[in-house]
Amino acid sequence: MSSILVSLDGGVLSITLNRPDKLNAFNPEMHQLLKAALERARDESAVRVVLLTGAGKGFCAGQDLSERNVAPGAAPIDLAVTIGSYYNPLVRRMRELPKPVVCAVNGIAAGAGANIALACDLVIAARSASFLQAFSRIGLLPDSGGTYFLPRLAGTARAMGLALLADKLCAEDAERWGLIWKAVDDARLMQEASSIAKTFSEGPTKAYGLIKKALYASTGNTLDAQLDLERDLQREAGLSEDYREGVAAFLQKRKPVFKGK
Numbered sequence: 001m002s003s004i005l006v007s008l009d010g011g012v013l014s015i016t017l018n019r020p021d022k023l024n025a026f027n028p029e030m031h032q033l034l035k036a037a038l039e040r041a042r043d044e045s046a047v048r049v050v051l052l053t054g055a056g057k058g059f060c061a062g063q064d065l066s067e068r069n070v071a072p073g074a075a076p077i078d079l080a081v082t083i084g085s086y087y088n089p090l091v092r093r094m095r096e097l098p099k100p101v102v103c104a105v106n107g108i109a110a111g112a113g114a115n116i117a118l119a120c121d122l123v124i125a126a127r128s129a130s131f132l133q134a135f136s137r138i139g140l141l142p143d144s145g146g147t148y149f150l151p152r153l154a155g156t157a158r159a160m161g162l163a164l165l166a167d168k169l170c171a172e173d174a175e176r177w178g179l180i181w182k183a184v185d186d187a188r189l190m191q192e193a194s195s196i197a198k199t200f201s202e203g204p205t206k207a208y209g210l211i212k213k214a215l216y217a218s219t220g221n222t223l224d225a226q227l228d229l230e231r232d233l234q235r236e237a238g239l240s241e242d243y244r245e246g247v248a249a250f251l252q253k254r255k256p257v258f259k260g261k
Contacts, residue, residue, distance in 0.1 A: 001018065002018060002033065003017070003018050003019050003027070003029050003030045003033060004016070004017065004018055004030055004033035004034055004037060005018045005055070006033075006037045006040075008044075008046065008047060010198065010201055011046065011047065011048035011049060011201030011202070011260075012048070012049055012050075012051055012194070012197045012198065012200075012201050013037070013040065013041050013047045013049070013050050013051070014051045014053075014197075015034065015037050015038075015050060015051070015052045015053075016052075016053055016054065016055050017030065017034075017052075017053070017054040017055060017059070017060055018054075018055045019055075019064075020054075020055045020056025020057065020058070021056075022061065022064055023054075023056070023057070023058035023060070023061035023107075023108060023110075024054040024055065024056070024058055024059065024060045024061065024113070025060065025061040025062060025063060025064035025065070025113075026060070026062065026063050026064060026086070026112065026113075027064045027067060028086070031086040031090065034090065035089070035090070035093065038050070038090075038093045038094065038097060039093075041097060041099060042093075042097055042098070042099075045260065045261075047099065048099060048200060048201040048202075048203075048205050048260050049099055049100045049101075049102060049197050049200035049201050049205075050097070050099065050100070050101045050102065051102050051104065051193060051194065051197040052101060052102070052103045052104070052120060053103070053104040053105075053106055053190070053193070054105075054106050054107065056107070057106075057107045057108075058106070058107035058108045058109075058110075058113075059103075059105045059106050059107050059108065059109040059113060059117060059129065060109055060110070060112070060113025060114075060116060060117070061108065061110045061111065061113055062110050062111025062112040062113040062114070062134065063082070063111060063112055065138070079140075083143055083144075087112055087116075087143060087144045088144075090116065090119075090144070091115070091116070091119045091144055091145045094116075094119050094120060094121075095119060095212075095216060097209075097212075098205075098206075098208075098209030098210075098212070098213075099200075099205055099208060099209060100121050100122065100197075100200045100208050100212070101120040101121045101122075102120065102121065102122050102123075102124070102193055102196055102197050102200070103117045103120035103122070103123045103124070104124055104125075104126075104189055104190060104192075104193035105117050105123060105124070105125035105126065105129045105131075105171070105180070106125075106126050106129060106186075106189055106190075107126070107128065107129050107130075108129065108130055108132065109125075109129065109130070109131050109132070110131075110132040110134045111132070111133070111134045111135060112143060112144040112146075114131045114132060114133060114146070115133075115142065115143070115144035115145050115146040115149060116144055117131070117180075118131075118145070118146075118149040118150075118153065118179065118180075119144070119145050119149065121212060122181050122196065123179075123180040123181055124180065124181055124182045124183075124184060124189065124192055124193050124196065125171035125174065125175075125180055125182075125183050125184075125189070126171060126183070126184065126185070126186040126189040127170075127171050127172060127183050127184065127185055127186060128171070128186050129170075129171045129183075130168045130169060130170050130171065131162075131168070131169045131171075131174050131179065132166065132167075132168045132169070133146060133150070133162045133163050133166055134166055135163070135166070136163065136164060136165075136166045137166045141163070142163050146163070147159075147163070150162060150163065150179075152219060153177070153178055153179045154177045154178060154179055158177060171183035202258060203258055203260075204240070204242035204243070204246060204256075204258045204260070205242070205258070205260030205261070206236075206237065206240045206242055206260065206261060207237050207240070207242060207243070210233045210236060210237050213233060214226075214229060214230060214233055217229055240261060241259055241261045242256075242258045242259065242260065242261060245257060245258060245259070246258070
């Protein structure tokens with residue numbers, strides 16, 4: 001059984017983490033298969049949006065710690081190797097993908113699993129789902145972008161509480177705190193997420209990629225730098241086929257037919 005399930009339908013590349021017996025905890029195979037799926041999303045014009053979710057009761061429990069058991073007297077494990085080889089490239093790959101990444105959090109998102117979810121562009125969660133920065137429970141600090149995302153999304157005080165106390169945050173509080181887009185009833189999760197993905201699959205893909213680029217750059221830019229970036233990216237958007245179609249459809253009072261170019 002593959003640890004990642006991938007399917008393409010109507011421009012939506014659905015990726016399902018598929019180790020339900022391990023709450024979809026990451027191992028090297030999962031990382032390699034997820035890398036391949038995201039590279040496919042980047043390179044194939046038929047892919048207009050990525051929809052990421054988990055199989056079974058959980059979204060992702062982070063790293064599979066059964067591979068990290070440090071026996072007494074054994075040599076310590078250099079965690080920087082795994083982070084540098086797998087988790088950091090994964091986060092960068094999702095943030096830099098010039099197409100939307102929608103995450104449907106169907107259950108517990110813990111450790112790196114929580115931060116992989118937060119690295120997605122739009123996160124929708126089942127009401128029964130929860131987010132857990134579990135790192136301090138085993139003597140670590142948040143990684144996979146956790147120390148970057150948390151204070152920017154929820155503020156420093158809440159980020160400190162989540163990281164230091166390692167308490168579960170329910171989906172409704174995650175929505176209220178601004179960590180995610182929306183919490184919905186469990187039975188409606190995939191319907192809602194699929195509807196959002198379908199909207200993106202029929203939308204101006206080029207513009208979506210530029211929106212991502214501009215918003216993610218804004219956290220490190222001055223106002224002047226951001227204004228210049230908006231100018232440059234708007235020039236690029238204005239040269240796209242989708243912009244031409246969008247204006248034509250507006251003037252003709254019809255629904256635009258975007259090609260994602």
